[in-house]
Amino acid sequence: MFCAHCGKKMEDDAAKCPHCGKENKAAQAKQAAAPQQAPEKQPDQPAAASQAKGQDAPQGAAPVKPAAGGKTAFQKFMGNKLLVGGAIAALVVIIAIIVVVVLMMQPKKFNLEEYVELNYDGYDGYATAYVSIDESKLYEDILAAKGKKVEDLESLWSLSGLSSAAKEYMLLEEAVDSIDVEITSEREHLSNGDTITASITYDNEIAGQSKIQFTGETVTLAVEGLQPVTEIDPFDGLKVTFTGVAPNGKVEYAYEGGNAEVKKYRFTADKKDGLRNGDVVTISINAEDEDTLQAGYAFTQKEAQFTVSDLDEYVAAYADLTEDFLTKVKAEAEDTIYAYTASTYNGGSALSDLTYSGYILNAVKDGSGYVSSYNNLYLIYSGTVSNSEGKFSTSTVYFPVRFNNILKHGGALNYEENKGILGNSRLDGSSYSTKGYINPFVCYLDIVEENKEDYTAECGDGFELYAQNKAITKLSDITDAYRQTLQADALERINSYIASDYNDKTTVSDLAVAGEYLLVAKNQGTDFEKNNKYIIVYSGTVSNAEGKFGATTVYFPVEYEGVVSLPGDQFMVTETEGIAGHSKIGDSSYWTDGYVDGAEMYKAIISANRDKYTYEVSEGLKSFGE
Structure with a gap:
């Protein structure tokens, strides 16, 4: 049989349960009902009695008659069944209580992705997004899960921090304060239909002190409800002109449009002078979106690029020189050399075999300080210088003739001045000297190396040899x-x-x-x-x-x-x-x-x-x- 108190199995006739110590009343009742002496043998019941009850009496066996006040085996069995059922029911109740307690001890989970709020500043196409946590709703849901109300929290905030309830709410506040939400996608210049992605971080160790747990990592929200804005192109009406001579050209600009909003702002250029054709100048308007949007409009662009063109330009490359121009200046260079030797050489000295030997073009570098010329073209001729009286040995002399400030104006090329022959050399250690150079490498050094701080040099037609020294x-x-x-x-x-x-x-x-x-x-x-x-x-x-x-x-x-x-x-x-x-x-x-x-x-x-x-x-x- 099973104990009616604890439900554990024990002997049928045990006076007390060996497990819980409670009295076994069923056994006590059985003992009280039992006769003190053996009962007298009763005469056999007729078979008809058994049959009348619908049971077949076994052959050769007398039917069992229950003693007065006792129970049949079936009744005993049913009694035991009832006792077992009661024990099982009690066990189910206990388990249910345990489950309820365990469930009550589990932290409440809150998916923070459901509490992220998206807000904007600005208009459609020019909006800036901000995200935050709806703390009011989060507090409300947490308290509801705990069977409390927000009003309880508000009233306790005004009480002394010594009460346990107030401490509980302070821990809850600390858990909510640990939440941080941050936009991880583009947050500016937003339009309706764009999406914003934000990441969520929190501290569940702190949240655990309030028997809650946060979940959620990222959330994607759609941008919607932005109002349209009036768009203005501030460069529609800006007049830009380039003046001067490259590489010292200048930019000038002025707003000639009629938009009153544009006139409130100032334009600036990233580079105002020292310009060449082909340079790019960026002009900006000093306006911020937050200022214009407050007035209900936006500038479609706040900077624009303009390419420098149509400037008169000092030549910077030999390739810019036309054949007609070169033919002209070469003829002038020869005239310069012949005129010099004819007027200066004497005492039997003479020049012969004058031959074109190459060129050097020096072009001023950007950012150079004061220079007398923006470019210098040296046309170099070599010739044989001799003296019929043997005053010096016959020598080869190099005559560089300089033309400066060669300007390209439209399709025409012109130089500012023919500066004559550069250099001066003594002839074979004698007392005789000549303009030009006995040594062509020294000629190269004087023109290129001596001027490399301010000029870039281009050599050709034979004189490039000396640049490869x-x-x-x-x-x-x-x-x-x-x-x-x-x-x-x-x-x-x-x-x-x-x-x-x-x-x-x-x-x-x-x-x-x-x-x-x-x-x-x-x-x-x-x-x-x-x-x-x-x-x-x-x-x-x-x-x-x-x-x-x-x-x-x-x-x-x-x-x-x-x-x-x-x-x-x-x-x-x-x-x-x-x-x-x-x-x-x-x-x-x-x-x-x-x-x-x-x-x-x-x-x-x-x-x-x-x-x-x-x-x-x-x-x-x-x-x-x-």
């Missing part, structure tokens, strides 16, 4: 062919010196190349002649027929500065310094250019320059120092 940094950079060229030049200079400075009793014999020095500047710069020094040393025996001094070995170092290589195994020297050094010969009163002591030569040329140059010495000279 590369400084010599080791002896092996110099080809044998160019070595021989410079050796021949050095020997000619030495012989010329001996012929002009030694008297007829002093002679030099056995002149031969003794070796080479190369000094390379540690800091390479645009002053090319200082970038390196290449020195060819000849040695010879100097004697005096009158015995003024004994036969002496003299070293003649001929110095070439700024040696560069050019394309096609060509080389140029920036400056030729001639024979270095000056020495006394023995104990005599005779002196000579060069050195009579090889160690002294090494000291003067190499050791004294080691602070500024690295050096390389050929085999023939290493014995004097290394």
Whole structure:
């Protein structure tokens, strides 16, 4: 049987439940009804009695008659069933209570996506969106879930913070304050039909203290209900003109339209001067949407771009020069050169074989300071200059003729002035000089390198060769062919010196190349002649027929500065310094250019320059120092 109190199984005749200790009243009633002595055997009932009750009496067995006050087995069974049913019912009630308690302990969930509000400032096409949480509704729903009202919250806000209810609502307020909603899509210049996406963040650890839980991460809301706005193009009526000469053109602008709203604002340009044709100028109106929208209108654009055109323009590229113009200025350049030599050369000096050799065009850089010319075109001619009386050796001279401020006006080109021939050079070390350059590389340096801070240079028709120069940094950079060229030049200079400075009793014999020095500047710069020094040393025996001094070995170092290589195994020297050094010969009163002591030569040329140059010495000279 089962205990009527706790529903657990126990013995049928147990006086008390072994589990809960309650008395077993069913067992007690059974014992009270039982007879104190064995009952007398009753005579068998006739079969008819059993049959009358609709039951067949078993063969050879007497029917059982319940004792007075007792229960049949069926009644006992039904009694036990009732007891079990009562226990099960009690158990169901307990479980239901537990479920209710558990459910009541679970946090209430609130999807914050349902509480995001979308608001706008502005008009259709010009609106700005803002998002927030509808805290009033959220508070109301949370309190309703807790069986409370907003009025309870409002009344408790005015009470002392010491009450537990007030603390509960303060925790709730802290949970709601942890919510943040932020727009993650474009929030400005919105039109009806656009969508706004916002992200939601919160702190469920704080919310958990109020037995609530927030959900939701993002929400997408449709933009609707925006009112139309009047649109105005402020640049409709703005007159823009460009004046002056490129690259110093200027922009001028003025609003000539009739819209009163546009006239309230000011226009500004991002660049007002220093303009060339093709430049782009951006003009803006200093208006903000929030200002115009308050008046119920919007500017369709607040800046516009205008391309500079139709300016008279100083030429910046050789390609802008027409064939007619070049033919004209070349003829004038030749006239300039012939006029100069005819009026200046004398004493048998003459120019022949004048040939066009190239051009250099310098165009002013943007942002350069004051310059005398916006461009300079140098037309370079070369010619042979000679003297019939042998006053100087025949030389090739380069004549750059300068034309400045070449202006393009419509389809015509004109220059401001022919500045004549640039440069001046001495002829073969003589007292004779000429305008122009003996050395074309020096011509290039004076026109291009000297002006590179203010001008960009374009070289062509042969003179671009010099723009591709590369400084010599080791002896092996110099080809044998160019070595021989410079050796021949050095020997000619030495012989010329001996012929002009030694008297007829002093002679030099056995002149031969003794070796080479190369000094390379540690800091390479645009002053090319200082970038390196290449020195060819000849040695010879100097004697005096009158015995003024004994036969002496003299070293003649001929110095070439700024040696560069050019394309096609060509080389140029920036400056030729001639024979270095000056020495006394023995104990005599005779002196000579060069050195009579090889160690002294090494000291003067190499050791004294080691602070500024690295050096390389050929085999023939290493014995004097290394």
